[in-house]
Amino acid sequence: MKIVQILTSSLDCPAFIAAHRQQPQDFTRRRQLTFKNLVLFLLNQPRTALQTELDQFYRVLNQASVETQVVTAQAFSKARNKLKPEVFESLNQALQQQIDSLGLRQTWRGLRVLAVDGSSVHLPLEPAMGRFFGLHGEQPTARLSALHDVMDGQTLHSLIVPAEVDERDCAHLHLAHLPANSLTLFDRGYPGHWLFALFEQQQRHFLMRLPRGYNAQVKQFLQSGQVEDTQFFAASHPEARLFCTEAGVDPAAQLKLRLVRVELASGESEVLVTSLLDRQAFPVTVFADIYHRRWGIETDYRRLKQTLCLDNFSGRSVVAVKQDFHAGQLLKNLTLLMHHLLQPVIEQRHKERKLRWKVNFTQGVSRLKNTLIDLLVRPCAQGLVNVMKLMANSLSAVRPGRSFPRQRKRLASRGCEGYKPTR
Known part of the structure; x- marks a missing residue:
């Protein structure tokens, strides 16, 4: 009450x-x-x-x-x-503060586990929508991004912005809303030296999946057969240094990060990078399970789009x-x-x-x-x-462990726009 x-x-x-x-x-x-x-x-x-x-x-x-x-x-x-x-964002902030004060948060090894991910949504076919949010094909489309607590399902901060805004730029905007003693999970679309540096600057922790060809260090790590390794990362590419300068971090700074290999059921290896360097407090065996919890934000978008019918705007x-x-x-x-x-x-x-x-x-x-x-x-x-x-x-x-093949192509399920369902 x-x-x-x-x-x-x-x-x-x-x-x-x-x-x-x-x-x-x-x-x-x-x-x-x-x-x-x-x-x-x-x-x-x-x-x-x-x-x-x-x-x-x-x-x-x-x-x-x-x-x-x-x-x-x-x-x-x-x-x-x-x-x-913004009234609903303010009410959500009040709700989150009350949850904090009542001690209802769950933690993992002393850290709150969050996730950041983006999505998109089709908008009503109005010229104003295309001018403000931009077009994907001929359809007005907006970029969505959320900072999500994977332990209790709460969305701490959310954005709906023009489609031209990059997912990593949205992640930058979420940083101000990260609580202390938290670990943020990202998929392989987010890694960048400037983002690593911002997390270190704000004394927050992250766990990201890296593309297999992210840089020479990651390629060598995969070839080495090692399960984990701690290495220094630098912004060597001119574009990476430019991004660091624009984000307000030192492009010459070297960051000490930890690489972790995770073996998938398919036999393929994926590489994670994290700022959690303490091998005793965070052994290599815990990372596969905690990174898998990132799927909670994908489920959250499904709730928003399917159950709450987000694209059926009022x-x-x-x-x-x-x-x-x-x-x-x-x-x-x-x-x-x-x-x-x-x-x-x-x-x-x-x-x-x-x-x-x-x-x-x-x-x-x-x-x-x-x-x-x-x-x-x-x-x-x-x-x-x-x-x-x-x-x-x-x-x-x-039902834990269930999995289904992803359907890359499927018929559109949207109804006739402008006609509302009966109650």
């Missing part, structure tokens, strides 16, 4: 409202679409026809017995332009796209937090079963539809208990 109260108090705070409205005069008159109502509506997964969603939202908000048209879709579309998308403007993206991240984090709190109860209940069980994410999100409005407008301990009981009865088995 304390986390619910933190979010509620923010939405009622005049200073918070003033910081997240576009103009000083916005949200000053008493209207149906108040600052708080607008934020709650966007958090309530409006994925079907807007007028239907609004009528249902106000029925729940006003505890009415029947639906009536309190606000029109046109009024909502006009009002949302007064709301800064508006066709740049502001609407940003609002939907960040609102989806906050809703996902709230759902996963509830799952995390329920997990000890579920494990105790099903401790005699062969497989481990967890809350089904799709069911968890569905349970918050409309219920979240009540929890944030009329905080009630019994209401929270009821929704968590429903979540605890909607479980999925955890």
Whole structure:
């Protein structure tokens, strides 16, 4: 309940409202679409026809017995332009701070394990989208990037930027949000001397997969047959030195890093590089398992795109796209937090079963539809208990070790844009 109260108090705070409205005069008159109502509506997964969603939202908000048209879709579309998308990022930061204060974080060998990865999303076919985010082919497309806690599924910081922004540039923007005593996992698209140097500068740790031909040192390490080695890395290429200068790090500095060989089930070897140099605290045998946990951020994008239907935006403007993206991240984090709190109860209940069980994410999100409005407008301990009981009865088995061949080419699954599904 304390986390619910933190979010509620923010939405009622005049200073918070003033910081997240576009103009000083916005949200000053008493209207149906108040600052708080607008934020709650966007958090309530409006994925079907807007007028239907609004009528249902106000029925729940006003505890009415029947639906009536309190606000029109046109009024909502006009009002949302007064709301800064950063409001959901601020609410997420408040949520993360509360999780920290309650001691709910999990660690691995004393470190929080995070992951950074990027993705992309197709946007509505509007000229403004192409001008702001750029085009991929003829389709407006945005770059997504996230800083993700792989231990509890929380997204600490997320970006939706023009497609021309590189994934490594996004990683640079995430660095300011890295907690102390953390290890960040990256795939083989990220390694660069300037990024290694930034992590050392900020006294943070990383673990990255290197391309097999990254440089002569990596090639020699692979040929040597060694399992691990500690070497000094330097920015020898002119382009690498230029990147270091642009990032504000010394291009002449040599970095002491550790190379680790991981043998895959296919018989192929992959090379990891890490700033964790203590071989006693971090033996070579632990790296294959911890790097595999990077897959959690891939699963997180699947939740955002498939379960939360990210590309089914509730508006066709740049502001609407940003609002939907960040609102989806906050809703996902709230759902996963509830799952995390329920997990000890579920494990105790099903401790005699062969497989481990967890809350089904799709069911968890569905349970918050409309219920979240009540929890944030009329905080009630019994209401929270009821929704968590429903979540605890909607479980999925955890089946470790499952793998499926990746389908490189498949038919597009997007429906006809502009037509909303029924509720």
